[in-house]
Amino acid sequence: MSLYPGLDAPRSKNYKQFWAAVFCLSIIGIIATTFFATKSIDYVWRWNTVVKYFAYQDNMETVAEIEGIVASITPNGLTSNVHVQGVGEAEDYQVPTKGLVVGVNDYVYMEDVLGSEKKWKVGLMVLGLILTLKVSAISVVLALIIGILTGLARISDNPALRWTAITYIELVRGSPLLVQLMLWYFVIGTLFNNLLAAWGLSSIPTIWYGVVSLALFTGAYTAEIVRAGIQSVHTGQMEAARSLGMSYSEAMGKVIMPQAISRILPALAGQFISLIKDSSLLGVISIRELTKITREVVTASLQPFEMWIVCALLYLILTFGLSLIVQKLERSAI
Amino acid sequence: MIVATNVNKYFYVPEELHALKDASLTVASGEVVVIIGPSGSGKSTFLRCLNRLEYAEKGEITIDGMSVLDPKADINKIRAETGMVFQSFNLFPHKTVLENITMAQISVRKRSKKEAVDKAMMLLEKVGIAEKHHVSPSKLSGGQQQRVAIARSLAMDPKVLLFDEPTSALDPEMVGEVLDVMKNLAKEGMTMVVVTHEMGFAREVADRVIFMDDGAIIEEGTPEHFFTNPENERTQTFLNQIL
Numbered sequence: 001m002s003l004y005p006g007l008d009a010p011r012s013k014n015y016k017q018f019w020a021a022v023f024c025l026s027i028i029g030i031i032a033t034t035f036f037a038t039k040s041i042d043y044v045w046r047w048n049t050v051v052k053y054f055a056y057q058d059n060m061e062t063v064a065e066i067e068g069i070v071a072s073i074t075p076n077g078l079t080s081n082v083h084v085q086g087v088g089e090a091e092d093y094q095v096p097t098k099g100l101v102v103g104v105n106d107y108v109y110m111e112d113v114l115g116s117e118k119k120w121k122v123g124l125m126v127l128g129l130i131l132t133l134k135v136s137a138i139s140v141v142l143a144l145i146i147g148i149l150t151g152l153a154r155i156s157d158n159p160a161l162r163w164t165a166i167t168y169i170e171l172v173r174g175s176p177l178l179v180q181l182m183l184w185y186f187v188i189g190t191l192f193n194n195l196l197a198a199w200g201l202s203s204i205p206t207i208w209y210g211v212v213s214l215a216l217f218t219g220a221y222t223a224e225i226v227r228a229g230i231q232s233v234h235t236g237q238m239e240a241a242r243s244l245g246m247s248y249s250e251a252m253g254k255v256i257m258p259q260a261i262s263r264i265l266p267a268l269a270g271q272f273i274s275l276i277k278d279s280s281l282l283g284v285i286s287i288r289e290l291t292k293i294t295r296e297v298v299t300a301s302l303q304p305f306e307m308w309i310v311c312a313l314l315y316l317i318l319t320f321g322l323s324l325i326v327q328k329l330e331r332s333a334i
Numbered sequence: 335m336i337v338a339t340n341v342n343k344y345f346y347v348p349e350e351l352h353a354l355k356d357a358s359l360t361v362a363s364g365e366v367v368v369i370i371g372p373s374g375s376g377k378s379t380f381l382r383c384l385n386r387l388e389y390a391e392k393g394e395i396t397i398d399g400m401s402v403l404d405p406k407a408d409i410n411k412i413r414a415e416t417g418m419v420f421q422s423f424n425l426f427p428h429k430t431v432l433e434n435i436t437m438a439q440i441s442v443r444k445r446s447k448k449e450a451v452d453k454a455m456m457l458l459e460k461v462g463i464a465e466k467h468h469v470s471p472s473k474l475s476g477g478q479q480q481r482v483a484i485a486r487s488l489a490m491d492p493k494v495l496l497f498d499e500p501t502s503a504l505d506p507e508m509v510g511e512v513l514d515v516m517k518n519l520a521k522e523g524m525t526m527v528v529v530t531h532e533m534g535f536a537r538e539v540a541d542r543v544i545f546m547d548d549g550a551i552i553e554e555g556t557p558e559h560f561f562t563n564p565e566n567e568r569t570q571t572f573l574n575q576i577l
């Protein structure tokens with residue numbers, strides 16, 4: 001079990017059970033404290049309001065657009081064809097058979113409801129979650145590519161490449177993501193979109209500015225992790241590969257990189273978990289990801305604590321999922 | 335096959351060191367040359383200069399007529415013709431034994447997968463570990479790993495094989511199995527340059543023995559001459575110390 005078995009005397013018989021019990025008790029303690037804390041504040045908890053931001057039933061009504069008499073109703077599968085005969089005009093409406101509220105020979109006025117249907121719709125929180133997932137997934141892939149390329153440039157002989165990598169890493173890693181986001185969107189984005197407009201092209205959707213700035217931000221950290229990983233592989237590996245006649249890039253790609261990547265997986269997982277949480281800043285450039293949506297939902301529902309806790313849980317699902325994937329990769333890499 | 339003339343090598347880190355002083359060596363095709371000498375004498379550096387793992391600042395080295403030190407030389411081609419076996423094996427730990435041997439065949443020699451596998455299996459048979467072809471190198475003993483490393487070099491059909499203290503990292507009982515493989519190669523007429531401390535091997539297999547000390551080649555001769563009546567005083571001292 002232990003990483004260094006045998007260096008210390010064997011544990012006593014009940015060692016495991018005792019500390020497992022300690023763990024369980026502390027967890028129960030934390031939960032109980034949290035529970036009493038929620039009771040003691042002056043706040044009415046309404047957890048059921050959360051549900052409608054995940055899925056809700058929308059009432060879809062079909063209304064008459066003319067005044068007249070319902071001349072005929074012809075069932076046609078799940079919907080029925082309602083023929084309304086007015087003075088000098090007639091209309092046909094497709095109304096769900098189950099939700100019909102008019103009968104033949106009923107007289108209807110304009111805006112009268114002919115029938116209604118309840119339909120399940122995806123709630124705002126889910127939409128936010130999907131957008132966060134999408135932005136994060138694309139950014140993770142881009143960040144990994146940027147990180148590997150910059151990491152390679154960082155150890156290159158070529159001063160232009162190396163200094164560019166260092167400048168990029170220090171600049172991006174050392175400044176707040178919020179500032180970078182605003183610069184990307186409001187300064188570079190405006191310039192880009194103006195140029196595109198001048199050439200008669202449509203502007204780039206906001207989400208891509210978010211993705212690029214997130215990927216560049218995380219890429220700077222990833223580059224240093226990648227560099228450390230490459231440097232941790234013994235130089236003998238490169239010498240062996242080169243002495244077989246492989247080129248530098250071949251040896252790097254087939255011999256050094258696979259070993260480096262499998263060593264840095266835990267660090268990469270941490271970085272990409274950070275990326276998922278950093279995506280919560282994209283709201284400032286009006287990308288409606290999970291945090292931005294939560295803000296909106298809080299305003300609408302007036303139940304801030306429930307919404308923010310749910311928001312945190314959703315992030316936890318994403319980050320824990322990523323963590324599981326990386327753990328699986330780690331096991332298969334050994 | 336190998337012609338090295340007045341090779342000079344300097345190291346500047348941590349301080350300036352004249353590691354090779356006008357070392358010259360000619361190895362004919364099919365010849366086995368053993369380089370011996372005390373540690374720090376420059377023998378490994380000299381060997382590593384031969385396929386440019388270290389760049390010699392001054393001098394001239396050609397392998398099979400190709401200039402090694404020419405900046406425009408296709409070094410990858412020269413290295414493919416010059417197998418190298420390391421003290422620490424340097425097998426690729428993320429690949430199986432078989433993949434270790436097929437990898438460069440496929441990417442450098444442009445062989446088909448099947449050709450490469452056939453060749454690898456033939457060589458593993460030759461070094462006596464064909465049954466281990468699917469395992470990871472870390473599962474093998476040191477002697478087995480070194481034999482895989484030799485097979486990996488041989489798979490490129492090199493014209494020369496360089497051995498950099500191939501048995502120094504091995505447990506004593508495993509030295510024999512690696513030396514046996516090397517003896518067989520010598521018998522088959524492979525051109526070999528071997529840096530080693532195995533005097534038995536030098537005496538038995540070498541066509542020529544070279545003694546290096548302090549970055550220079552001090553004495554050169556047949557094993558017989560070398561081990562019975564060395565001329566140079568430093569050679570005598572060295573041999574007295576280890577024999």
